Amino acid sequence: MHYGYCETENNELVNAWTMFKEIGAVPKDILHPDNYISWVRCSHKGIYGMPLPANKRAKKQNNRSLIDNAQQVMNVIDTILTEHMKSEYSVILMDAEGVIIKTKGNDVIPWVNHGSSETYACLNAMDIATNENKVLEIYGYEHLYPESAEWHTLGAPIFNYDKSVAGGLGIICQTSKVSSIVPIVRIGSQLIQSVLVFEQIAAHQMGVLLEEISDAAIATNELGVILDFNQKFMDLCIPFKISRGHYLTEYIEGNINYHTLLNTCDKSDVPSKLYIKGKDKIHHMISMKKCVISSFGDHSLLLFIVKAPHSNDLKILSSAPLIDNKCYHFEDLYGDSGPINKVKTIARKAAESCANVLIEGETGTGKELIAQSIHSASRPTGPFIAINCGSLTKELLQSELFGYEEGAFTGAIKGGKPGKFELADGGSIFLDEIGEMPLEMQVSLLRCLQEKTVTRVGGTLTRKVNVRIIAATNRVLDDEVKNGNFREDLYYRLNVIEIRLPSLREHIQDLPSLSRHILDKFCQERNTNEHIEISAEAMECLSRYDWPGNVRELQNVMERAIIYMEGNVITYDCLPPRIKESVLKDASDKGSLLKCEKIAITQAIRKHHGNLSKTAEELGIARSTLYQKMDKLCISH
Incomplete structure (x- = not known):
């Protein structure tokens, strides 16, 4: 103008x-x-x-x-x-x-x-x-x-x-x-502002994470400019005063440039050995490891863990917020059965909208995987913050969700602490086990969802938040509402898009591909090119199991089987006794029972190299009974 x-x-x-x-x-x-x-x-x-x-x-x-x-x-x-x-x-x-x-x-x-x-x-x-x-x-x-x-x-x-x-x-x-x-001028200022705000949001979240790290730690942007650090890093640099806005390399001896520092820290086999200006102006030898916490275009937020001599192992408390953008994507959802394809279709539609999502499913069905996939497809540059609503008391849950001000209660840290909703601003918050949330807390959550604002415990300032809500439960919330355990108004506020995850037994046809994926992932984590197979007898037994723990239990079984297998084939003998016993006990018809019994006897004979006495002992039957069963089931010896 x-x-x-x-x-x-x-x-x-x-x-x-x-x-x-x-x-x-x-x-x-x-x-x-x-x-x-x-x-x-x-x-x-x-x-x-x-x-x-x-x-x-x-x-x-x-x-x-x-x-x-x-x-x-x-x-x-x-x-x-x-x-x-x-x-x-x-x-x-x-x-x-x-x-x-x-x-x-x-x-x-x-x-x-x-x-x-x-x-x-x-x-x-x-x-x-x-x-x-x-x-x-x-x-x-x-x-x-x-x-x-x-x-x-x-x-x-x-x-x-x-x-x-x-x-x-x-x-x-x-x-x-x-x-x-x-x-x-207008567009230029907006471009600068967008990157600056991204960096500030990430640094704001980083301040909370730094509190949970037991080693000296410091955060920088992609150019090496210091954004934040914890007290232990400050102590390491005494008497040199560490300051935000300076370059990290100013505190590293040897005129090392930032790109060289990154390359040094990228060597995963040996931690980088560097010298930092420290107490009494002595240059202490340290090791540094880095990880990318968040990224936006060409801009990144990096965290450096600094280990001085005699420092403790890195410990990040379980309550540390998840602000890493390495979330699951829809491509990580394995299975091609009707029930799973239906879940994928609904989840993709949910990602195209900003509506609240409620995921229902038994324990171990992959509720967080679905939640992260929706987040990755809808708000990939924002943080994904998860909190288990059933693991905290009402008082702790209040401060975890909404944060608290300095002096709000005994033990409150100086300066206060942002809650999960503030940390999730611009991204998604995953309210796991929402059905376990106390009724008193449900009122506060409902107000937050309606007004899209939060007020910290002990404070009066109202903060606006832009957060996508994804909730999950292993309960049937409709029944919980009828029983008076869950607020009806909150239920309807959350249940805009409902995704029901099928149990593994409801899409058992996906078991072979799921097992294959789990085994390949284990091999990758072990840095081996080994290709593990599953015998027909073992797969038959697994397919007849009820899987009360769903995919999480399948992962446990596969990991156990790898330990017990000889060679690179998972056999019937590698399976946990509970699965074999359950399959034999719960066989629904005579044909299935006889088939499972034949498998059990055959595997036991093979295990004991044809020694029928030891075979009968393992099966808990008399040797004469074993002979009768072998004749009946046409098992040769």
Whole structure:
């Protein structure tokens, strides 16, 4: 926005500036309201004329993340302006106080190499943009600084995650109407903001995770700029003061660059051996391992675990939030039976919407796998936060879900702690075992779902959250509602899309492919190319088992069978006794019973190398009875 001033009006502006400097007022309607308000701000601070120099080195260090995230965008804008503009220009990045911290283009603008803000006596579009929170244009004598009258400035604010101003992006050029500049500034500021906000959200979540790590730990962005760290890392660096916004490599001895550090930490066989500046200025040898916690395009959040001599093994508490983007996907859902294909179809439709999802199924059917697959297909760049609603007391569940403020209760950490809903902002929260949630907590959850806000325990501030809700239970919630154990209104709020997972016995035809997948995965984890087979007798027995523990039990059985097998074939003998006994006991007809009995006798004879006495002893029958059964079942010896 700007006023189109003619030469007469420019003269009026010059007179207005002189009057304002002398008496602090200007004639009505000479200035745009935004300009006038900003001039008044200057008068209250008692500053006019040439800007004062700022401590730019400190400013740049404190805004390292903003500068790094803006670098690529500013380079692109510089390239565009170089090709399409004949006049002098500068692309400028400012901090929240309006001080210029980075420039691109021509450094011929009067105030470019000074600290520029109203605080430092220079009014331009970027100063107003960061104060008024909008894109702004200023021409010529609209500037309070008279020597800038021949320039045209544009500015757009850049916001932090909490909606506060992080800085501004601007372009300064010779006064002329350049229609293409405004969208360039607007889009550029939005691009910088999107990356900055991603980094801040990830760092916010990282602060919680760092509390749960028992070793020294530090988080950086993909360029190596420090975002956060825990107390143990600070202790390791004493007396050197560790600071956010600095590069991690500043604290590593040997002038190592960040890419070399990453490559060193990527060697999985041997932890990296590095020297860190530490206590009494002695360089301690450390080992570092890294992992990527979250990623967005070319931008990443990395966590480094730092082990000093005699440090304990890494322990991450079970309550640590899941913010790794390595979730399951629909491609990880194995099985091609009708029931499983139906689940896949409904789950994919759920991923296309923002509706709440309720997953019902027996224990071990893969409810979290479905939840993560929906999340990966709908909000892949956001966090996936899981919490078991049945494992915590009402009081603990309240603070875990909604967080707490400092001093809310005995043992509350300094500064408070965000809850799972805050951590899941922009992503998904998985409320496992929702049917176990106490009735008193259901009221609070319902309010959160309805209003899409949370209030920490012991606090009054209401925080808006954008979270996808995926709940799961092994109970039939409809029955729980009828029995008065679950609120009907909460049930309908959660059960917008219902996904019922079949038990393994309901899609037993998928057993061979599921078993194959589980075995291949075990071999991969053991770093072996071994191909394990399952004998026909063993598969027949597995197919007749009832599988009360579903796929989770199948995984347990396969892992056990690998340990017991000889060679690379899982036989009937490798199966747990409970399965063999259950199959024999629960055979529904004579034919099935006889077939299973024949399998059991045949395998026992093979196991004891034809010794019928030992075979009869294992089967718990007399030797004469064994002979009779062998004749009846046509088992040769």
